[in-house]
Amino acid sequence: MEAPTPRKPAVGFIFVTLVLLMLGIGIIIPVLPGLITQFRGGSVAEGSGSYGWLVGAFATMQFIASPILGSLSDRYGRRKVILLALTGSAIDYVVMGLAPNMAWLFVARIISGMTAGSLAACNAYIADVTPPEKRAQAYGLVGVAFGVGFVIGPAVGGLLGQISLRLPFFAAAACVGINAVYGAFVLPESLPVENRRPFSWRRANPVGSLLALRRFRGVVDLAWMYFIFNFANTMLQSVWVLYTGYRFAWTTLQVGLSLTYVGVVAVVVQGGMVKRIIGWTGERRGLVLGLVLSAVTMAGYGTATKGWMFYVLGTLGGLGGISGPAAQALLTKHVPPNEQGALQGSLSGLTSLAYIFGPMIAAWSFGRCIADNAAWHIPGIAFYEASGCIVVALALAFRSFRLDDRVAAGA
Secondary structure: OOOOOOOOOHHHHHHHHHHHHHHHHHOOOOOOOHHHHHHHHHHHHHHHHHHHHHHHHHHHHHHHHHHHHHHHHHHHHHHHHHHHHHHHHHHHHHHHHHHHHHHHHHHHHHHHHHHOOOOOOOOHHHHHHHHHHHHHHHHHHHHHHHHHHHHHHHHHHHHHHHHHHOHHHHHHHHHHHHHHHHHHHHHHOOOHHHOOOOHHHHHHHHHHHHHHHHOOHHHHHHHHHHHHHHHHHHHHHHHHHHEEEEEHHOOOHHHHHHHHHHHHHHHHHHHHHHHHHHHHHHHHHHHHHHHHHHHHHHHHHHHOOOOOOHHHHHHHHHHHOOOOHHHHHHHHHHOOOOHHHHHHHHHHHEEEEHHHHHHHHHHHHHHHHOOOOOOOOOOOOHHHHHHHHHEEEEEHHHHHHHHHHHHHHHH
């Protein structure tokens, strides 16, 4: 009897994995700040501070673990790392759903942070199976997966949150659990044995992995640009629920619907427009265009006086999402195949670093500027800070382009 033909690795497999993973994340977004505020006696100002620390705890563990998992994926393959990360996330959501106090929420986030290498491994998987000239389009599919997860997830979380603030966590655990089962039976390995490399603690520790980026021409400025861009986005994400509840008195359902709309825009842009826009502008100009639109959108959120304005700005911000695939494509072109996992681990580590400080700064700024004794009452302060960060990211992108041009001219 002839042996069955092994499944061929393809972006479609990883797309389904990311959709289910992001669905789980999207489900808890509308309710997690409310649960934290409940633990903090109902005070929004105190709840926002605790929320920032909780996100920071998760990101700290992710910062430590991501380069390790990225390097392990270069040694043992992407599939095993993805399955490990998904299992950790499922456990995390169950513990959060059962948590009787803030201490247990911190325990859950630490567990999840330690195994949060799935995105780095998924991005490396995409680099494994996609030729360089098609990577911007392929990374656009990552944005589509995020969008689909946020189209369905927040709406479901908002609806379930009307019943119980804890119910969405168990729904998220079910989504991620299904994802892990899917990966165990369907997801093929993408990294050939000949492209693997020995594991090294020097490259796997978070500081060493970031320093190792200096070996590749043009990567350092782009990597720091990527970090600052994500830093700005973590500030947006961390205060969205708190800000809209405070400023517009939105319910969990209204928050869920607003995030669903943002997800729909992301699906349209990442799935149908990234290929065309970047094909027209090129990766460099696409990155610049996306950063400019994102900076304008962030400032607009802070200035908005009506809830409907968030929907208009969400459309503009969705167009700014082309910067993500463009940046990923530019970065992967600077790194050889057997180090894509290390690169993605480093980028995931930078994203984690952004999540350590971004939410804490945004939540602290927001809480400080709405407190009764605030010297300046500026509820939108975190959005203004995020806009300024993206301007800095834009300057780093231009500096990276100039370096590449000088090297190319001298070659």
